[in-house]
Amino acid sequence: MDFISSDSFLNFLAYVGTGFVLIVLGLIAFALTTKFSEWQLIKEGNLAVALKLWGKVIGLGITLYTVWGSSVNLVDAFLWGLVGIVTQVVAYLIIEYILTPKTNLAKKVEEGNTAVGFSLFAVGITVGLIVAGSLTY
Numbered sequence: 001m002d003f004i005s006s007d008s009f010l011n012f013l014a015y016v017g018t019g020f021v022l023i024v025l026g027l028i029a030f031a032l033t034t035k036f037s038e039w040q041l042i043k044e045g046n047l048a049v050a051l052k053l054w055g056k057v058i059g060l061g062i063t064l065y066t067v068w069g070s071s072v073n074l075v076d077a078f079l080w081g082l083v084g085i086v087t088q089v090v091a092y093l094i095i096e097y098i099l100t101p102k103t104n105l106a107k108k109v110e111e112g113n114t115a116v117g118f119s120l121f122a123v124g125i126t127v128g129l130i131v132a133g134s135l136t137y
Contacts, residue, residue: 059088
């Protein structure tokens with residue numbers, strides 16, 4: 001008895017692979033918004049940097065979850081995933097340079113300011129939820 005067709009399984013693998021590629025692209029794009037090595041600071045135990053980074057990734061994951069459920073095909077899903085990445089980056093830049101011009105948020109998280117890191121974590125998730133909700137029109 002065949003419960004899962006080979007076509008369904010290959011489709012699943014294509015979406016999972018595309019999702020992982022988008023997460024990696026997101027990590028690269030997010031890293032470009034900072035002048036320090038997030039990975040090095042995370043290895044050193046900087047919780048603020050970890051919160052900032054993984055909040056964006058969770059927000060992107062929320063966006064991808066919605067995209068996968070409403071896309072018409074894999075190309076459509078990939079393109080909307082890219083929109084999610086760009087939106088996360090733009091939201092961070094708006095917060096850093098327009099909403100808090102007198103506070104260098106990147107420097108604060110680099111210094112280990114957990115309150116700022118958690119705030120950016122929450123922003124990343126919130127942006128992901130807003131983008132995801134916007135894709136369900």
